[in-house]
Amino acid sequence: MAEFTLHDETTAPEESRPHLAAGKKRMGFVTTLNAVMAESPELLAGYNALAEQFGKSSLPGPAKHVVWITASVVNGCEYCVAAHSTVALKNGVDAAAVEALRAGKPLADGALEAVRALTESMVADRGWVSDEQVERFLAAGYTRRHVLDVVLGVGMKTLSNYTNHIAHTPLDPAWADQAWTRD
Known part of the structure; x- marks a missing residue:
């Protein structure tokens, strides 16, 4: 190593x-x-x-946290899931929503679920998101700008997730309470 x-x-x-x-x-x-x-x-x-x-970006604050956590879960980045879970909770994101994100489960809030589903598809399918997936996101009240803002957030997480995979970045003590392991 x-x-x-x-x-x-x-x-x-x-x-x-x-x-x-x-x-x-x-x-x-x-x-x-x-x-x-x-x-x-x-x-x-x-x-x-x-x-x-x-x-x-134009995404609402809670939606940004959804992008960060979802991309990190799909990429299996233990460091980033812990860090972004901590920050999301500190910024008032519902604890049940954070737990669902960490488990890769749908969110009860329809608008945030649309962000989660689009982000999950974007990461898992390497950007080849179906037109139907984009349409579901837009139908939830988001705009084309929001779609591209999700691309920006996924790009940001790609840099950190891949760095952490390669470097085996040790978890900061500040994130320890939200430690997460990929299955």
Whole structure:
């Protein structure tokens, strides 16, 4: 297994340091994910840029959490499921919804279920979402812009999920209460 360094503001390549600082400002600490990504300033910059843009996207807040958790569950990313479950709960997402997402089960809320189903299909089918799936999403009250915002969120999660798979990123203590294992 390849060993990846967990960088901090003193060991990271110079180009990564401002991105570590930005991540620290956003999260309150340097996550082990950012610490691993810091080895590649471009990856860390890209991830942070996608996180910022997805945060500004037109999707409602709870829908963003649905995208993050669903993509991470489908990709089997233990780190990201734990992290995003913690953040979702902290941001007022219903605990029953978070548990359903972690289990890959449908959500009771029809609008959020449409987000979950579209995200699940997008990740599982590598973007080859059926026209019928898109139409169901639109019928739930979302727009074409929202479809593309889900693409943005999935792209963001692809970077972090794959990094965590390759680097075996250790779970931050902040996410420990929501630890998750893939089946």
